[in-house]
Amino acid sequence: MGKLILVRHGESELNIENIFFGHLDPKLTKKGEDQARKTKEIFSTINYKNIYSSPLKRAMETANIINTKNYDINLIDDLKELNFGILEGLTYEEILEKYPEDAIEWKENWKTYNYQTGESVQQLQERCVKFIKTLDFSQGNIVVVCHWGVINCILSYYFSGGLEGYWKFAPNYAGITVIEFMDGYPVLKGINIGDVNGVI
Numbered sequence: 001m002g003k004l005i006l007v008r009h010g011e012s013e014l015n016i017e018n019i020f021f022g023h024l025d026p027k028l029t030k031k032g033e034d035q036a037r038k039t040k041e042i043f044s045t046i047n048y049k050n051i052y053s054s055p056l057k058r059a060m061e062t063a064n065i066i067n068t069k070n071y072d073i074n075l076i077d078d079l080k081e082l083n084f085g086i087l088e089g090l091t092y093e094e095i096l097e098k099y100p101e102d103a104i105e106w107k108e109n110w111k112t113y114n115y116q117t118g119e120s121v122q123q124l125q126e127r128c129v130k131f132i133k134t135l136d137f138s139q140g141n142i143v144v145v146c147h148w149g150v151i152n153c154i155l156s157y158y159f160s161g162g163l164e165g166y167w168k169f170a171p172n173y174a175g176i177t178v179i180e181f182m183d184g185y186p187v188l189k190g191i192n193i194g195d196v197n198g199v200i
Contacts, residue, residue, distance in 0.1 A: 002137035003189065005048060006154065006177040007066060007145045010035040012058040015173075020095065021088050022081035022118075022149065028061045035174035036065040042176060042194045043068045049140035054079035054147060062174060063145040078131040081147035085118025111163050125153035125163060137181060151177060158186040 010032030014021050028036065043066045053063035055075040063073050087095055087102070095103050106113045114120045128150045135142050148171060156165035158179065171177055171191065178189040 001181060002049065002140040002142060004132065004135070004137070004179040004181070005046065005141055005143045006151050006171070006179070007039060007062065007143060008148060008151055008171045008173060008175050008177075009054075009056075009058040009062040009145065010039075010065075010174045014089075019089055019091050020084050022147070023056070023083045024088050025057050027057050032058070032173060033061070033065065036062045039174040039176060039194065040066045040068060047141060048143045050074065051143040051145070052076050052079065053145040054081070054150070056080055056147075059145050059147065063143075066143075066145070066174075076131055078127040079144065079146040079150055082121060082124045082149040083115065083118035085115035087115055087118070111166075121149070121153070121163060121166065124149055125157060128153050129157045154179075155188070155191075159188060 010028045012028055012032055013026035014024060015026075015032075016029065039062075048069065051063060051067055051069075051071050052074045053059050053076070055077060059079070060073070060075070067073060086099065090098065102113075102116065106115075111122050112120050114123070128146070132144070132154055151171045152166050152169050153163070155169045155177070156163050159165060160168065169191065175192040176194060177191045178193065180187045180189050
């Protein structure tokens, strides 16, 4: 049986601006490209049969860089980051000023708070886990390039139940996380593999 190889995208142009965004679509920074190239070095030793990616630029660019086998990359909408709705592109200070009631609701009910014109973290988990469950690992390893929120939803679902562990994992930019399903049971084989700076 193969393993699920999750890769977070490299640093993007908006990651360095301290704003909330999920469906906004910035490109990788030069640093983000370098992070992905370092991950590519690790991928030169990894066998995989399929590669999937969020269709957002920062994920697609990362997937293209690390795709050492030059397979066709399958773009999956369900792998997009959380949609922050009306809060997309705002700083926390701007959110407090423009949408104070939303800020309170979001803090108190972060699992189920449905960002106006967006979605809740619970909905994010439902869509990305639903996709993961469609994957067939019988032929080998499968690579999924996506986002912090998506990876944490997947890890929380399989290792903490529901969303209880959502804030307990820290996938780094272009970091590799590996899950192996042994007799149907998920086993976390590693997180931030190859990123010494991220774990020490």
